[in-house]
Amino acid sequence: MINASLKELADALAARRVSAVELTEHCIERIGRLDKGLNAFITVDPGRSLEQARAADARIAAGHAGPLTGIPVAHKDIFVAKGWPSTCGSRMLASFVSPYDAHVVERFNDAGAVVLGKTNMDEFAMGSSSETSWFGPVRNPWNVDRVAGGSSGGSAVAVAARLAPVATGTDTGGSIRQPAALSGVCGLKPTYGTVSRYGMIAFASSLDQGGPFARSAADLAVLLNVMAGFDARDSTSLERAPEDYARELERPLPGASAGKPLGGLRVGVPSEYFSAGLASDVASAVESAIDELKKLGASVIEVHLPNTGLSVPSYYVIAPAEASSNLSRYDGVRYGYRAPEYDDLVDMYCKTRAQGFGAEVKRRILIGTYVLSHGYYDAYYLKAQKIRRLIARDFTDAFRQCDVIAGPVTPTVAFALGAKVSDPVQMYLNDIYTIAANLAGLPAMSIPCGFGSEGLPVGLHLVGDYFTEARLLGIAHQFQKATDWHARVPAGYA
Amino acid sequence: MSLPIDQVKRIAHLARIAVTDAEAEAVQADLNRIFALIEEMNAVDTSGIEPMAHARDLTVRLRADEVREGDQHEAFQAVAPQVEAGLYLVPKVIE
C-alpha cells in the first residue's frame, strides 16, 4: 500500500479494498514509528485526521468520490489550516492555531483529502536544509546524518519515507525542488500565480509559489489539478481556464512515435549549469538522465543563461527585502509570541522579535532592512530588480531555441547536518540552479534521476516556459516509464 | 563594503530586533560576507534596464466594492497575547 500510486489508491478506495480510515491509520502508525528519527512532522492530530477520513469514507460510500477523496496529505506548516497549529517552523508562531484555512488546504479538503499533519520546514521557509526550524532539523531518510534539503524538507521526507503518499510545499528559491532532489522524490513549482498564496505564510511574495510533492510525475499532476486555480483572495492569482495537468502524460508530443515518446522535444542544456561548482557525482547522474531523454527521442542542444551567476546575489537582495517587510507583522500584538518581560512598547517589539525569530530569519530581516533603507535602495534593491529582468530575459531567449531546460537541481547531494549552518554564503549557493526560475516566475520541477556518492539521491531539474506544467509532467512521466529512480525506497522505510 | 557596527545596530533597531553587542558583532561578520556576495551584482551594467518587481508583467485585478466579512473578533482574539473589552492591549503608547 505504501508504494501505491494515487490512481491505485483511488481505485482501492473505490473498490472498498481499503478505507480512508485504514489508509490514514496506516500513515499515522508509520509516522509514530518512523518519524522520531526524521522529524518530518511538527504536528499530527490523529483525532482530526480520522474524523476527516471517516467523512471521506462516507463520501466514497455515497459515490461522490474524486481522485483525492480519502487520500492523506501532509501539508507544509507554512499553509494555515483551521484549528491546526500553523507555526511556519518558528517559535514566533509556535502557539498560533489558525482561525482559517489556506486556499490550498481548502482545495484539498473540498476534494475529500485527509490532512495527515503539518510538516517541518526551515523557519519561515528561509533555508536550504530544513535545519533552521524551531522544532529541530529534519533528517534525510537516505542517511539520517544528512540534511533533507529545504525549506520544505519535512514534506519531501514524509513522501520519501512513505509516511505520507503525497505532500504540499512552497518554493521561493528552490524550496520544493531542492529537498525533492536531496530526498529523492518529485516536486513541482508551478508558474507564479497558478496556486493561490492565500493562507500560505509569506516569505517573499513576488517569488513564493506553492506546489506538490509526490513519488511520481503522474501523482504530481493529480495534485496540481486540485491545488491550481483562480482565487479571488490572491490578487496575483491568474484568471485562466482550468486545465487538466495530466493531459500530456501519455499524449506523445507532435513528432513523437511509440518508440520515441519524446520525439520532437528540444531539450536545452545550459552550459552555465555544468561549471566548476557542480559536484562530479551530480553531474554524471544528470548527464545520464539527459542521455535517457535523448534515447526517448529528444534532441539536446546547448543553450546559454549568461546571468545565472547573478541569480544568487540578486535573490539575496529581493527575497530578504520582501521578507523584512512581510515579517513585520510578527510584533507580539495580535497573535503569536510575546516576550514575557519588557520595559516599554519598543522594548516589547525588540525582545519579542529577538526571541521569537531564529538566527537565519533575523539575518535575512537585517539584510532586507538594510537594502531598502535610505541611501541604499538604488544600489541594492533596484539593481537587483534590474538583474532580475536580465535573468528573465535569458529564459525568454533560451525558450526560442528549446522547449524545456534540463540540468542539475543542486550542486551536491545532501550534505551533512550542521555542515553549512555557520556559513550562510555557502548555504545560499546551494540555490544557484533553482533561484532563477523563481525570479522569472517559471514552472520547474525536480525528479529523481540517480544516485551520487554514498547512495544519496540526485534530482533532474526541468524548467519550462510559462504555463507548460502539463508538458513538464509529460516529459517526467515518460522518463519515469523508462527508469525506476523514482520508485527506489530508502532502506528501512520500505 | 564593510558594514560598521553602529550601522548593524541601527538596522537592527529599525527592524525592531534586540541585539547584544556580541550578537551585533557576529551578525556584522555574516552580513559582510553576504554583502560581498551581493555586490557581485555590480559586475553587470544595468543601465536602461527596467526594474522587475513582480514575477510577471501583469496588472492588478480589482475587487467589487462589497462587504463580505462579518464580526470574527472572538475567534481572532482567542490567539491574542492580551485583550480586554475587544481591544488588543499593548504597553502604553506615548505620544
Place this chain on the structure above:
Amino acid sequence: MEWETVIGIETHAQLSTRSKIFSAASTAFGAAPNTQACAVDIALPGVLPVPNRGAVERAIRFGLSVGGAIAARSVFARKNYFYPDLPKGYQISQFEAPIVQGGTIQTVLPDGTEKTVRLTRAHLEEDAGKSLHEDFHGMTGIDLNRAGTPLLEIVSEPDMRSAGEAVAYARTLHALVRWIDICDGNMQEGSFRCDANVSVRPAGSDRLGTRCEIKNLNSFRFLERAIDFEVRRQIEILEDGGRIDQETRLYDPDRDETRSLRSKEEAHDYRYFPDPDLLPLEVKDEWVAAERAALPELPAAKRDRFVCELGLTAYDAATLTGSRETADYFDAVTAALVLREPGGDARAGAKTAANWVMGELAGALNRAELEIDRSPVSAQQLAGLIARIRDNTISGKIAKEVFDALWAGEASGDDAADSIIQAKGLRQITDTGALESIIDGIIAANPAQVAEFRGGREKAFNFFVGQAMKATKGKGNPAAISEILKRKLAG
C-alpha cells in the same frame, strides 16, 4: 522685518466605499472594537490584499474634478514602520507613482478675490487603526476597525500665504469631495483630516524656510488657529535669532498652541518599495472616460455660471456652491422662477433668490440644525414666494411672515406661498383708489403734522407713511403710499 507665511496642506479624505480598500470588511463608523477588522485587516499570517475598485473609481473622479492627470499605471508601495495600530508593520500607500498627478483647486477668499492652489498629487492608501489611551491597567487598547479604510491623500503645493487662504482651500476641497460624492466629509468622525506644512520667510525671499508639519487638524477652526499660532511661534524664534527645527507638531485645542511631537530617537526611514503582493494598478482610458461622463457639473463651473449668467457676485456664487445640495437647491429656485416669470428679469430674480437662500433660509436651517436637502420649504415653494415679492403682491416684510408660515408647514404644494397669502389676506394693497381714500382720512385727522411738514419739517413724512402702513396692516404697497402722500401733502 516683514515675514511671509508659506503653507502647504496634506489632506486625508476617507473614501466613501462600503468595504475597505484591501479587504471586504465594512467601513461603517462606530462599531464595537475590532468587530469590523477581518483577517486581512488584522494581518493574520498568510492573508493578502485585494484592491477595491470603488476606491480607485473615487480617486479617478477626484483627479478629473481637479483637472489632474490620471496615471495609466500607478504603483502600490509599502511604507514600513512599527506602530501598534498598523497591523502589518507597513502601510500600503502609493509613493513614486501616484494615481493622480497635478491639478488645481480654485477657491474664493472672503474679500471676493480668487485664489488658485496647485495640487502636487493625490494617492490611494489605507488608514491605520486607533490607539485608545484611556487606562487599561497602564496599557493602551488597539481597535483595528478603521484599519484598511480607504484614504485619498491630497497634497497641495506650498501655495497658500495665510491661515485664511489655507481655510478657504480646505473648505473648497471639503465641498468638492462631498460634491463628487467620494467622501462624506464628516470631520468629527475623522473622514476629512488636514496636516498643514507651515514655514515663514522674509517677505520677498524666494527660498522656502524650514517647515513644521502640524498633524491631524480635524476642523477648519483648528486649522486656522493652529496655523496662526505656528506662524507667530516661528516668527518669534526667527526674530530672536533662533532656528526652526523641521519637526512634526500637534495642535492642542485646549491650550490653543502647537507642541512638538516627541519624535522617535531615530530619523524615519520608511523603506518604501513596491508592494510585491500587488501588481501595478492599470487605469484604462475607457474607465477614465466613463468617470468623466458621470461627473456632475463641478463647483467651479457652477460658480462661473452663477457669476456670468446670473450676475451674482463671486463671493455669493462661492457661498452658494459651498455644497452641492445648496447649489442644487439654488438652481432649482432660479429654474422655477424663470418658469413662473416668462420674459422676466432672470438676473434680478436670481439676485433675490440668492439673498433668500443665503439669508432667511440658511438662518432658519441653521437654527433648526437641518441640512438644506431636508429643508421644510421646498425650492418650488421658495420660488413661489419670491415671485410674489417680485410682482408686488407682497412686500419684503410680509414675505418674511409668509416664509415663517411656509416653514411651519401651514400650507403644502408648490403654490403654498399663494395659499398662505390668500388665507391670511396678506396681499399688498396696490389699488390707488383705496389707498387714496385711506390717506385722505389720515391727512384730515392730523392737521398739525400736515402743517409741520408743509412748514419744512420733512421728517414728518415718515409719520404719514407709518400711519398708512398701520391702517393697511402692513399690506399697503410702500411705493404707492409714498407716491400718493407726496402728491397730496404737496397740495
